[in-house]
Amino acid sequence: MFEEDSFVDMNTESNEGWLAIAKKIMLNCTNRTQEHALNEVAIRALFRSKNPDLRPERNTIKNKIDEAFKRSHPHWNQELSIPPKYLAHPDVVAFRKRIESRGFILGQDFFITQNSFTFKTVPINNF
Amino acid sequence: MNDDLTTPLSDLGLDEYRKAGDALHGAKGLLYNLFKSFSNEKTPRFDEATAKKKLEESTNGTSFESLKGRQWRLFFADFMNNLIPCIKDTEEAKSILYPWSEVQFLIYHDFTSETKTQNVILRFYVQTFLVGFLILQRFPKLMNLYLHNIWIHWTNNV
Numbered sequence: 001m002f003e004e005d006s007f008v009d010m011n012t013e014s015n016e017g018w019l020a021i022a023k024k025i026m027l028n029c030t031n032r033t034q035e036h037a038l039n040e041v042a043i044r045a046l047f048r049s050k051n052p053d054l055r056p057e058r059n060t061i062k063n064k065i066d067e068a069f070k071r072s073h074p075h076w077n078q079e080l081s082i083p084p085k086y087l088a089h090p091d092v093v094a095f096r097k098r099i100e101s102r103g104f105i106l107g108q109d110f111f112i113t114q115n116s117f118t119f120k121t122v123p124i125n126n127f
Numbered sequence: 128m129n130d131d132l133t134t135p136l137s138d139l140g141l142d143e144y145r146k147a148g149d150a151l152h153g154a155k156g157l158l159y160n161l162f163k164s165f166s167n168e169k170t171p172r173f174d175e176a177t178a179k180k181k182l183e184e185s186t187n188g189t190s191f192e193s194l195k196g197r198q199w200r201l202f203f204a205d206f207m208n209n210l211i212p213c214i215k216d217t218e219e220a221k222s223i224l225y226p227w228s229e230v231q232f233l234i235y236h237d238f239t240s241e242t243k244t245q246n247v248i249l250r251f252y253v254q255t256f257l258v259g260f261l262i263l264q265r266f267p268k269l270m271n272l273y274l275h276n277i278w279i280h281w282t283n284n285v
Contacts, residue, residue, distance in 0.1 A: 061197045062235070064201055065197070065200050065204045065235075066232075068185070068201055068204035068208075069204045069232050071205055072204060072205055072206055072207040072225075072228055073229070080226070080250070080253050083222075091260055095256045095260075099249075099252055099253070099256075104249050104252070106253075
């Protein structure tokens with residue numbers, strides 16, 4: 001039975017792989033789900049395409065989302081911290097170990113200060 | 128593509144892709160569940176009438192049950208205007224919604240090798256952890272496939 005979330009696993013496949021999987025799925029499902037599968041493949045291809053002419057709707061909604069994001073984040077390089085009461089929580093301790101094992105350094109009572117991060121390196125239109 | 132299954136992908140400009148986290152389904156699934164969790168809270172009570180009004184204003188949607196993924200992302204990206212007025216304990220809600228909106232922005236951002244700096248990666252890791260952790264503190268039952276996908280797997284793709 002094909003479900004929308006079946007495509008989650010396709011992230012681990014190559015580009016040729018997920019098309020092949022879609023074809024395999026379509027061999028074993030009804031016409032209605034075949035149509036759904038084809039639409040899903042087409043949508044995902046459009047989202048990943050670098051050709052802007054093929055994704056005008058995506059660009060429109062992306063601009064709206066970016067504008068909304070900017071309204072909610074007038075100072076969006078703010079300090080990241082976690083409430084002190086959670087510092088000894090096993091998940092927090094595990095995360096700290098994991099992140100530091102990757103070569104990152106976190107503060108004692110906060111994770112990142114605003115000075116350690118800037119979005120200037122990220123090219124965001126009109127930001 | 129529609130019914131065209133014969134034209135080579137290269138002719139359609141669809142031959143170049145990059146593997147990434149499943150932002151589409153992960154975001155839609157989490158945001159639907161997160162909204163339902165907020166709206167089901169009895170104490171403090173969620174203002175459903177205001178939420179419906181904000182839904183129509185911001186996304187042109189008519190029902191939270193039929194929103195597309197992009198409408199969910201738009202609704203949550205403007206959380207200060209759309210969601211915070213509906214939630215009573217605003218500071219705790221902001222502690223979840225603020226990092227989420229950054230995670231959403233970053234997972235959809237088209238990074239290049241030059242722009243994906245260590246600082247960006249660290250920011251994404253920490254924000255993603257904070258989102259998952261703080262959601263589970265407030266809504267322990269929200270640990271499902273979508274949150275797992277975001278919390279555990281998205282960080283491998285940015």
